Amino acid sequence: MKLTVGRSLIVFGFLFLALNTSALAVEDEIVEQLQTEVSQTKEKSDRNESKVTEHETKIFGVKASIADLQEQINNIQLTPGPVGPAGPQGLQGEVGAAGPQGLQGETGAAGPQGLQGEAGAAGSQGLQGETGAAGSQGLQGETGAAGSQGLQGETGAAGPQGISGAMAFAGMSCSEGEAVIGFDLTGNLICAAVTTGFPAVSVCGDGVLALGEQCDDGNTLIGDGCENCVIYANNSYCGDGVLNTGEICDDGNNINGDGCEFDCTPPPLANQCTNFVAYANLSGCDLMGVNLSGELLQSVDLSNANILITTLDSANMTEANLSGATLKGCHAFDVILHNANLSGATLDGGLFNGAFFTSANLEGAIVSATLIGVDFTNANLLNADVQSSTAQLQSIIWGNTTCPDGTNSDANGGTCINNL
Numbered sequence: 001m002k003l004t005v006g007r008s009l010i011v012f013g014f015l016f017l018a019l020n021t022s023a024l025a026v027e028d029e030i031v032e033q034l035q036t037e038v039s040q041t042k043e044k045s046d047r048n049e050s051k052v053t054e055h056e057t058k059i060f061g062v063k064a065s066i067a068d069l070q071e072q073i074n075n076i077q078l079t080p081g082p083v084g085p086a087g088p089q090g091l092q093g094e095v096g097a098a099g100p101q102g103l104q105g106e107t108g109a110a111g112p113q114g115l116q117g118e119a120g121a122a123g124s125q126g127l128q129g130e131t132g133a134a135g136s137q138g139l140q141g142e143t144g145a146a147g148s149q150g151l152q153g154e155t156g157a158a159g160p161q162g163i164s165g166a167m168a169f170a171g172m173s174c175s176e177g178e179a180v181i182g183f184d185l186t187g188n189l190i191c192a193a194v195t196t197g198f199p200a201v202s203v204c205g206d207g208v209l210a211l212g213e214q215c216d217d218g219n220t221l222i223g224d225g226c227e228n229c230v231i232y233a234n235n236s237y238c239g240d241g242v243l244n245t246g247e248i249c250d251d252g253n254n255i256n257g258d259g260c261e262f263d264c265t266p267p268p269l270a271n272q273c274t275n276f277v278a279y280a281n282l283s284g285c286d287l288m289g290v291n292l293s294g295e296l297l298q299s300v301d302l303s304n305a306n307i308l309i310t311t312l313d314s315a316n317m318t319e320a321n322l323s324g325a326t327l328k329g330c331h332a333f334d335v336i337l338h339n340a341n342l343s344g345a346t347l348d349g350g351l352f353n354g355a356f357f358t359s360a361n362l363e364g365a366i367v368s369a370t371l372i373g374v375d376f377t378n379a380n381l382l383n384a385d386v387q388s389s390t391a392q393l394q395s396i397i398w399g400n401t402t403c404p405d406g407t408n409s410d411a412n413g414g415t416c417i418n419n420l
Contacts, residue, residue, distance in 0.1 A: 122420075125370070125392040128349060131329045134288065134308050203298070204229040204279075228263060238264040256283050256301060276300075283321075376401045376409075376416075387420040 207218035215226040222237045230238060231245070238244075239262075241252035249260035256262050261281055273285035278298040286306045293313040297320055304324040312332035320340045330350040339359045350369040359378040367386040377399040384404050386393065396417075398409040403416035412419050 122387060131309060131349065134306060134326065230263065256303065371396065381416065382406055
């Protein structure tokens with residue numbers, strides 16, 4: 001039994017020794033293998049370290065090159081290139097707060113004049129200035145159409161007898177102390193003795209033969225043998241261009257101022273400018289400063305006459321032709337200008353208080369005068385100047401009056417004051 005155990009221990013010992021020896025052999029092999037691997041790993045590590053060193057050297061060189069380039073770049077002065085095209089405008093920003101007001105700039109040049117405003121109300125009349133020198137006489141206008149005949153006025157008081165003298169017509173004359181009252185059918189003068197004062201003057205066409213009339217058949221028709229109170233035969237008439245019996249001239253019209261007057265008589269002579277009677281031809285006469293107060297000047301032709309500073313108080317100038325006449329500074333209280341033609345006349349600075357302009361034609365006239373109590377009934381004031389600062393209008397009588405602006409006084413509340 002003990003032998004068996006001993007043998008077993010010996011066997012176990014040999015087995016253990018064999019196993020241990022085998023284990024030692026395996027361990028030595030593993031150690032050798034590990035040492036080989038360590039050696040290889042070290043070689044690889046050395047090679048890697050060499051590569052790292054090489055890479056670090058390259059990196060250092062690159063860094064040095066970059067630093068050198070940077071230094072060169074820093075030493076280079078760059079020249080800006082050309083400005084590129086402007087980009088599109090951006091959206092408008094919000095309006096900023098208003099800044100403080102700057103200093104006032106210099107006054108700019110005056111702009112163009114604006115449109116003329118409406119005329120203001122007429123101011124009060126100033127003191128009358130001195131009368132200026134008379135201007136040159138304008139061209140004579142055409143004689144207007146005759147207006148309707150007015151009612152015959154009362155015969156005025158006879159004036160003083162004038163100085164007698166001979167009146168010549170184409171070589172014919174009356175004796176001293178006589179006056180021409182017409183022509184007979186043979187063309188000879190009809191003379192009559194001049195008595196104290198002037199005979200009463202009637203109206204041509206009233207059927208009463210008066211001084212200065214060859215005939216009066218109660219009308220003014222042409223071609224009935226008695227035209228404008230002149231005798232004609234064979235249907236002839238003044239203005240037909242044929243020198244008929246009783247005519248001194250006939251130029252084919254009835255216009256004054258062309259060398260043959262409307263009644264086929266020569267133009268007035270210089271001494272005829274003192275013939276202050278009805279129907280007288282005073283066209284173009286210079287009557288400056290003459291006193292014609294109370295004169296009967298019905299149908300007288302005073303076209304283009306100079307009546308500057310003339311006195312016409314209470315004169316009867318019914319149907320007178322005053323077209324283009326100058327009446328500046330006239331003293332004409334209560335003058336009768338019924339149905340008179342004053343177109344284009346100048347009444348500047350005149351005193352026409354109480355004057356009668358009934359049915360008168362004042363178209364285009366300058367009526368810058370004192371007009372107190374004037375009667376403009378049925379008058380024509382179209383384009384007349386009655387708005388000047390020298391005009392004074394008070395207590396005017398309006399009625400069917402054509403105002404300067406073309407309206408009618410009846411449509412303007414019975415006045416033209418606001419339509420001048």
